[in-house]
Amino acid sequence: MATELIDDISKQIVELLDAYCGLEYVGIKDEIVTVSGVLSFEAFYEGLEPISESFDVELGISLDFPTVLPEVKEVGGQIDSKYEHVFTNGTLCLGIPIEQRRIMYDNPTILRFVDKLVVPYLYGYCYSVKYGSHPFGEAAHGSQGIADYYISSFNLRNCVEALSVVCFLYEFGYRENDQCPCGSDLRVSECHKTDLLSFYEIHTVDTLSNDFKAILDVCIYRSVEEKIALKSFLPTSLYNRVLFLTTEGVIRNLQ
Amino acid sequence: MTVNLSKYSEFLDHVARELDIPPSKFNDAVNRYKAVGTWLDAGVYAGYSGDLAIYPQGSFRLGTVVRPLRNGVEAEYDIDLVCEIPLNKNFIEPRRVKQSVGDRLKENRRYEKLLKSEGKRCWTLEYSEEEDGVGFHLDVLPAIPDSELNGNTDIAITDRDGGLYTWSASNPKGYGAWFDEKNATAFSRVQEYQRAVIFRQASAVYASIDEVPNELVRTPLQRSIQLLKRYRDSYFNNPERTKYAPISIIITTLAAHFYRGEEDIYTALTNIVRQLQGHTDLVEGKRIAVSLTDLGLIRRQPDGTWYIGNPVNPEENFADRWHEDNHARARMFFDWVSSINVDLLDFPHQANTSNANSHFSRILGASAVTAHLGILGSRDEVRPQRRKVQIASPAKPWRPN
Numbered sequence: 001m002a003t004e005l006i007d008d009i010s011k012q013i014v015e016l017l018d019a020y021c022g023l024e025y026v027g028i029k030d031e032i033v034t035v036s037g038v039l040s041f042e043a044f045y046e047g048l049e050p051i052s053e054s055f056d057v058e059l060g061i062s063l064d065f066p067t068v069l070p071e072v073k074e075v076g077g078q079i080d081s082k083y084e085h086v087f088t089n090g091t092l093c094l095g096i097p098i099e100q101r102r103i104m105y106d107n108p109t110i111l112r113f114v115d116k117l118v119v120p121y122l123y124g125y126c127y128s129v130k131y132g133s134h135p136f137g138e139a140a141h142g143s144q145g146i147a148d149y150y151i152s153s154f155n156l157r158n159c160v161e162a163l164s165v166v167c168f169l170y171e172f173g174y175r176e177n178d179q180c181p182c183g184s185d186l187r188v189s190e191c192h193k194t195d196l197l198s199f200y201e202i203h204t205v206d207t208l209s210n211d212f213k214a215i216l217d218v219c220i221y222r223s224v225e226e227k228i229a230l231k232s233f234l235p236t237s238l239y240n241r242v243l244f245l246t247t248e249g250v251i252r253n254l255q
Numbered sequence: 256m257t258v259n260l261s262k263y264s265e266f267l268d269h270v271a272r273e274l275d276i277p278p279s280k281f282n283d284a285v286n287r288y289k290a291v292g293t294w295l296d297a298g299v300y301a302g303y304s305g306d307l308a309i310y311p312q313g314s315f316r317l318g319t320v321v322r323p324l325r326n327g328v329e330a331e332y333d334i335d336l337v338c339e340i341p342l343n344k345n346f347i348e349p350r351r352v353k354q355s356v357g358d359r360l361k362e363n364r365r366y367e368k369l370l371k372s373e374g375k376r377c378w379t380l381e382y383s384e385e386e387d388g389v390g391f392h393l394d395v396l397p398a399i400p401d402s403e404l405n406g407n408t409d410i411a412i413t414d415r416d417g418g419l420y421t422w423s424a425s426n427p428k429g430y431g432a433w434f435d436e437k438n439a440t441a442f443s444r445v446q447e448y449q450r451a452v453i454f455r456q457a458s459a460v461y462a463s464i465d466e467v468p469n470e471l472v473r474t475p476l477q478r479s480i481q482l483l484k485r486y487r488d489s490y491f492n493n494p495e496r497t498k499y500a501p502i503s504i505i506i507t508t509l510a511a512h513f514y515r516g517e518e519d520i521y522t523a524l525t526n527i528v529r530q531l532q533g534h535t536d537l538v539e540g541k542r543i544a545v546s547l548t549d550l551g552l553i554r555r556q557p558d559g560t561w562y563i564g565n566p567v568n569p570e571e572n573f574a575d576r577w578h579e580d581n582h583a584r585a586r587m588f589f590d591w592v593s594s595i596n597v598d599l600l601d602f603p604h605q606a607n608t609s610n611a612n613s614h615f616s617r618i619l620g621a622s623a624v625t626a627h628l629g630i631l632g633s634r635d636e637v638r639p640q641r642r643k644v645q646i647a648s649p650a651k652p653w654r655p656n
Contacts, residue, residue: 139653
């Protein structure tokens, strides 16, 4: 492990502890840095009621940050075990992976991770407990939530178009002169250039592969629901690409 | 360090708000009970004519709801509903009234599942938090009108003792109107402002300020009652004391009698508690201040028994069991009143308020208290400073499956 990398993570942790004085550095084990303690915040969101709260949290920060984002657990028992957005191992489910990565992309520091993802999550929890509805809305569970995120980010009509986009990213990465995968007859450079480029830059091989599988799942589910074979449900060219990507197990490297 | 009284009142107001039913839950509860009403109204009851009426009574009606503590743990809200069927008392047996409401509920598959075994007076539908996302007990009280006079709100309710059913008298609408009158001046003073605040805080629930129901507005009287009820729940959470806890209607009735329109909770509570305390000597059979004797709200009768009357039906004595077990209920009531003085009213005058967290968590419940200790100003000395975070374009929470 390059020492400069650890240096950089250390600097970021110092910055985090300065901002949230209830947190403490615990130690490092198996390339995971643990920080825990009281996360005290006063959060403001649009015109809604500001919320001041403190939670006992534990952050597991990978030395591969920001490629791998930290895992956060609430350890004070304040979050109701029935709250939906918690993994079974107690890790908070802060958002759809690609959305988390997008939020972090501009300036990927650990402090920003807490400010932009952890505190809003906890604010949303407090608010929803108090008022019964979530202030930011909730993403659909599982694969559907991922497909929806592509549909809304690229302004698509359905999951088939989302599959086409994710296939394109998975197979080719980013290609400016190809036809845009959204189904318009335009080239990428004249169509979804910005969105495709940003998704391409934000994704890792793993995250892209996960999203591809998730959106494919949604399409398969839809085709079963509509009692149409996947082969007829998808446009032929897309079907062939999916077949190619799945049977060959191709993992395109994103350079 | 002593605590500024207006800050302390603000703190008590915030705590009482935590004990209260939140707007979205209130909405859910109203929708659930209206659905129950519609279902009951569509049923067929031998010999009735006209419309069935379903309306809330008790704390839900009075705006004094407190999240109950069961064995010291925050539990589900209790909501009491009257189901008044227009039947003539001369031509129907109490058993029939009780059973026909029960039967009608059982005809609905959903209600059949939620229904608990038959109670003494009511049928309980238990909406659990997991199944329904709401979590409360809906007590449906079958009743019929008890007077043919126009405008009279007396009802007859059924009372079951084993297999035997008898009629009892009640008048929840009358009591509600009496309480509203005691509360009226303060209510009109705070109504407009509070509705605007509720709307701003629960904008996901209401489309406009007009939609915010008046039933969510709380005066210092209602807030004081909520705090007294929660303090009762924690004070009597003890196997030896619990059965002697004062019933809510005693607390509500006496507080409403003694309330003089005070504008903040601390002053309202202080006044109510002082007047209650003025009755303490009754336990020893001694005289109390003439002004209190004249009011006659808590009385010893010639035979030594106690009397606290229902303001809309003086024949009903809320304290009819206070003499039992060597006046245990009476004694503990006044012990409790004197503890309120120490625990709640004297607190701001104490020199050392650094133990605010453990003190208020113990007497009012940690979950209601913790978030608001900052108001007392004692917390920042020990707690780390909060980071201010402005949230913009947040991620929606998700879960993988």
